[in-house]
Amino acid sequence: MTRVVLVVGASSGIGRATAIRLARRRDHLVLVARAPRPLADAAAECVLAGAASVATHPVDVLDLAGLQEVVAATHATTGSIDAVVHSASVVAYGRFDQVPAAIWDRVLETNVLGAANVARAVLPDMRERNAGAIVLLGSVIGEIAVTGMSAYTVSKWALRSLGRCLQLDNRDRPGVRVCVVSLGSVDTPIYQQAANYLGHAGRPPPPVYSAEHVATRVVEVLDRPRKRVNIGAANPLMRLGFALTPGLFDVLVGPLFRAVATARRPMPTGDGNVLSPLPQAEAVGGGHGLGVRVVLTDLVARTLDKVRRRSRRGGRARGS
Numbered sequence: 001m002t003r004v005v006l007v008v009g010a011s012s013g014i015g016r017a018t019a020i021r022l023a024r025r026r027d028h029l030v031l032v033a034r035a036p037r038p039l040a041d042a043a044a045e046c047v048l049a050g051a052a053s054v055a056t057h058p059v060d061v062l063d064l065a066g067l068q069e070v071v072a073a074t075h076a077t078t079g080s081i082d083a084v085v086h087s088a089s090v091v092a093y094g095r096f097d098q099v100p101a102a103i104w105d106r107v108l109e110t111n112v113l114g115a116a117n118v119a120r121a122v123l124p125d126m127r128e129r130n131a132g133a134i135v136l137l138g139s140v141i142g143e144i145a146v147t148g149m150s151a152y153t154v155s156k157w158a159l160r161s162l163g164r165c166l167q168l169d170n171r172d173r174p175g176v177r178v179c180v181v182s183l184g185s186v187d188t189p190i191y192q193q194a195a196n197y198l199g200h201a202g203r204p205p206p207p208v209y210s211a212e213h214v215a216t217r218v219v220e221v222l223d224r225p226r227k228r229v230n231i232g233a234a235n236p237l238m239r240l241g242f243a244l245t246p247g248l249f250d251v252l253v254g255p256l257f258r259a260v261a262t263a264r265r266p267m268p269t270g271d272g273n274v275l276s277p278l279p280q281a282e283a284v285g286g287g288h289g290l291g292v293r294v295v296l297t298d299l300v301a302r303t304l305d306k307v308r309r310r311s312r313r314g315g316r317a318r319g320s
């Protein structure tokens with residue numbers, strides 16, 4: 001059955017991979033993100049993949065009126081929206097006090113208020129028809145806490161909470177389904193696009209899934225909506241450690257985060273794509289691969305760095 005699907009955050013990563021996956025099923029697609037050029041590129045890929053139709057709308061999720069216009073335009077041209085995949089999100093790395101307030105706040109606004117705006121724009125028609133699915137892409141980080149990503153962590157807890165509230169508030173419309181998908185690491189450009197005040201680039205800790213793999217699972221969720229879906233082999237372990245052994249979790253999370261979730265390579269600080277898009281870096285994949293080889297190579301290099309620094313200090317002490 002051909003559906004009309006709104007993909008928000010469709011110009012990069014999982015949103016773009018999902019749009020292409022849906023296009024192969026001949027769905028009608030409505031693509032939203034801020035930057036027009038990568039959105040047009042994503043649309044061209046969807047046309048090639050066989051989409052029944054593709055419309056693009058460069059709109060910020062913080063612009064509720066803009067989103068409502070997208071929905072109205074879709075009703076006028078293609079018909080009611082059957083499903084929404086909400087994939088728009090931004091990240092800021094840095095200790096809480098290092099991240100400028102304007103960046104911290106915008107991460108929260110984009111990831112939480114943006115999702116609420118999307119729901120506001122599509123729900124009236126879905127409720128009237130008692131039909132439709134909203135898939136919110138969340139993170140395992142929305143169920144635990146990590147160091148150096150406070151705004152993103154708080155936003156993903158809030159997104160999960162928003163999803164649960166939407167499920168409860170729409171119980172009187174059983175045809176309207178809201179799903180929260182908690183993802184582990186996915187190889188997308190989000191890590192390079194993030195605002196960064198750590199001095200080191202972020203990266204996905206293993207196990208890392210491809211955006212295409214996640215897109216296939218997201219399309220399965222659209223076909224068979226469930227309230228909560230987890231994608232990531234390490235997610236249950238992280239959740240268990242956080243809930244059952246919080247003391248040990250707190251001791252380990254900092255060193256582990258530094259070892260597996262940040263690169264050794266230094267990185268200048270900056271706002272990334274939080275306040276405005278960085279279109280040149282938008283693509284389906286982030287070039288991280290499966291992560292294990294990269295993390296191991298990096299760990300060996302970091303250890304060698306430490307040994308070299310120690311032996312230099314030892315040499316200076318002997319010399320003085």
Ligand SMILES: NC(=O)c1ccc[n+]([C@@H]2O[C@H](COP(=O)([O-])OP(=O)(O)OC[C@H]3O[C@@H](n4cnc5c(N)ncnc54)[C@H](OP(=O)(O)O)[C@@H]3O)[C@@H](O)[C@H]2O)c1
Pocket residue numbers: 008009010011012013014015032033034035038059060061062086087088089090110114137138139140183184185186187188189190191193204273276277278279282
């Ligand atoms: N990659 C991972 O490892 C991972 C892990 C867990 C959860 N997730 C979640 O999965 C979802 C997709 O992430 P991804 O990795 O695919 O990210 P991505 O590659 O950076 O894509 C994010 C998309 O959101 C759009 N976007 C950002 N801010 C926006 C705004 N204000 N208004 C409209 N669109 C906006 C971006 O385009 P513009 O910048 O042009 O607007 C882009 O299309 C997110 O919810 C993320 O939190 C990802």
